[in-house]
Amino acid sequence: MNLKDTPIRQKLMSVILLTCSVILLLMCSAFILFEFFSFRNTVKNNISTLGGIIASNSSAALAFDNAEDANEILNALKADKHIVAACLYDKEGNLFAKYPENISSDVFPAKPQFSGYRFEDDFMIGYEPVVQQGAVLGTLYIKSDMEVMYTQLKRILFITFFLVIGSLIIAFFLSNFLQKIISKPILALKQTTRIVSENQNYAVRAVKMGKDELGDLTDAFNQMLTQIEKQNIEIKQAEEASAKLAAIVESSDDAIIGQTLDGIITSWNKSAERMFGYTASEMIDQPIFKLMPGERLDEGQQILNRINEGERIENFETQRLTKNNKLLDVSVTISTVKDPAGNIKGLSKIARDITEKKQEEIRKNDFIAIVSHELKTPLTSLKSYIQILLAMAKKENAEFGINALSRAEMQINKMTNMVQDFLNLARLEGGNILVKKEPFALELLIEEALNETQFLTTNHTIVSNTCSGISINADKEKLSQVLINLIGNAIKYAPNGGNITINCTQHGEKVRIAVSDEGVGISMADQKKLFNRFYRVKNEKVKNVSGFGIGLYLVSEIVRNHDSKIEVESEEGIGSTFYFDLEISKM
Missing domain, CATH: 3.30.450.20 (PAS domain)
Known part of the structure; x- marks a missing residue:
């Protein structure tokens, strides 16, 4: 089996045992080699010492040419059973004596070959010169087997073998114990991943078993599970929301x-x-x-x-x-x-x-138009009669009649303006409002609007800044309605009186027309809806002010049809300014 495919426990034990085996083998090999060379040197030293002694003792026999004494000296080598052969050569290199005596002379080299000791095959061979008073009398040849060395080496190998086996057995049990330190956290992670995979349970967490790298890995794994759990919850919520949205869309x-x-x-x-x-x-x-x-x-x-x-x-x-x-x-x-x-x-x-809604609006606008038209006729007649009576009262200087009829005329005018607003609204909703543009002096438009609105109040001062020399190309009648409506609103929403000012300011190719009052002001919330149809300001100070919430809507639409936009700046308790810009006409 491939090592990379084996379980982590076996991998760790295999690595530990393999490492131990390699180290033991290297150490044993080094030890055996050391012992081998040590034994060789010991054998060499022993043989060279023995050779030196024999050579020294043989000097007299060679000097007196006494072969019998020489053989007797060589026979002393019997004490060392590992000496397999020895001989003495005279100074001419001829064989003089040998050991053992019954050994064939052919075993020995014909002549001495070198001086010193060396290993040849499985034997130690040595040539020791026989010297007396500086004169070389001959040479000692000595040959020893290596049995003692090989016996010792075999003993060492045997001991080493059992030491290695014993060490590996101990290493096996130690590795089995030590591998758990590494494998246990990894196996715990594996178990956690299996539970997560099988049960899709991302709330499970792996147990941290230390502060080492495996502990860091466990922390990282748990953090990953936390993120996956969070994302899984978000995905489920998104799926639920998507399903609900799909159901809403379909239904x-x-x-x-x-x-x-x-x-x-x-x-x-x-x-x-x-x-x-x-x-x-x-x-x-x-x-x-x-x-x-x-x-x-x-x-x-x-x-x-x-x-x-x-x-x-x-x-x-x-x-x-x-x-x-x-x-x-x-x-x-x-x-x-x-x-x-x-x-x-x-x-x-x-x-x-909104087809049905549009049809309903058309029917409603037709109704409003019919009713408004039907109201306008008697109102016009009524206004004529009141104007005649007012003229007669002024001739007769009847103060009470003048005051009563003036107030009646003012209310008739208010009613007429309301009816006119409803008629304009009906035309606007029906798409029948027409803007007829023609050049005229702006100053004249403002003057007419002032004259029209002066009678609406006695508590306010209505003034205008100079607009002389400025001409515009617009629908004079429609813009007159805009100014009258804005001035009328300024009067209604400034119940305590004050100044109402009409300003004209030139900005390059345009002129800005603004109507300012010193009334109750308009909140930011109301400003956002102020120009919506039928919207009325929610303010307790002006809750008794009459109206239907269509005046500013009409103003906004008329200004829009002049390619402009009505704007408002207001502060509660200070007052309001309504303004819009128009192109200046070059007459």
Whole structure:
């Protein structure tokens, strides 16, 4: 089996035992080699010492040429059983005496070959010169076997073998114990991963068993589990939210449509099928322009431009085509779909069928127009009679009649203005308001507005700054309604009187017209909704002020039809300023 495929325990034990084995073998080999060379040197020293002694004792026998004494001296080598052969050569190199005596002379070299001792095969060979008073009398040849050395080496090898086996057995038990220090935390991690994998339970944590690298690994593993558990919870929550959202989308009464920035439809819910008559398979991957009437094809790009500028599209009223080419009035709210980096990747549209609502508004506006028209006729007659009576009272200098009839005329004018506002609202909602632009002097417009509103109050001072020399190209009648409405509001919402000022300020190619009062002021919350239809300011100080909340809406629409926008700056308790800009006309 490949070591890398074996369990961690076996790997650790194998590594420990292999390491121990290699170290023991290296140490034993070194020891044996050391002993081997030590024994060789010992044998060599012993033989050289013995040879020196024999050579010294043989000097007299060689000097007197006494072979019998020489043989007797060599026979002394019997004391060392490992000496297998020895002989003496005279100074001419001839064999003089030998040991043992019965050994063949052919065993010995014919002549002495060198001086000293060396190993040849399994024997120690030595040549020792026989010297007396500095004169060489001959040479001693001595030959010894190596049995003592080999016997000692065998004994050492035997002892070493059992030491190695014993050491490996001890190493086996030690490795079995020591490997648990490393393998136990790893096996615990393995067990934890198995539980997590089988049960998908990311709440399980591995037990930390130390402060070493394995402890750090356990901490990192537990941190990873914590992150996975957190992400898993978030994914489940996201899936639940997505499922709820999908259910809401499918069950919604409104058509919910997803599209790319290129106008390709990517999603289409059941209500979209009911509203437009197309199935999801018919519309997905189709251009959104399929639902747009020909005259509204530029609308998609205009909406996209507004979204790119950061504008939110809510309750945008438009028209769309059904599968049967029927025009539907719809209210559209558009949200952007962004990627994690915040880049816009698509759009989500919620379309609500307001055809019935539009029909209801048309019927309501027709009713308002009819009622307002029917009220206007008797009001005009009533105003004429009051004006005649007022003229007669002034001739007769009847102070009570003058005051009573003046107040009655003022109330008739208020009623007439209300009726006119309702008529204008009906025309506006029906798309019948026409703006007829023509050049005229701005100063003349403001003067007429002042004359028209002077009679509305006795507690306020209405003044205007000079606007001489400025001409504009606009609908004079409509702008007169704007100024009268703004001045009327300034009077109503400044119940304690004060100054009402009409300012004209030139800014390059434009002139800014502003109406300021010293009234109760308008809160920031009210300012955001001030120009909505039928909206009235929520302020206890002016709760008794009459009105329907359509005046400023009409002002806003008239100014918008002059390519401008009405703005307001106000501080509660200080007063308000309404202003708008118009292009200056070069007459």
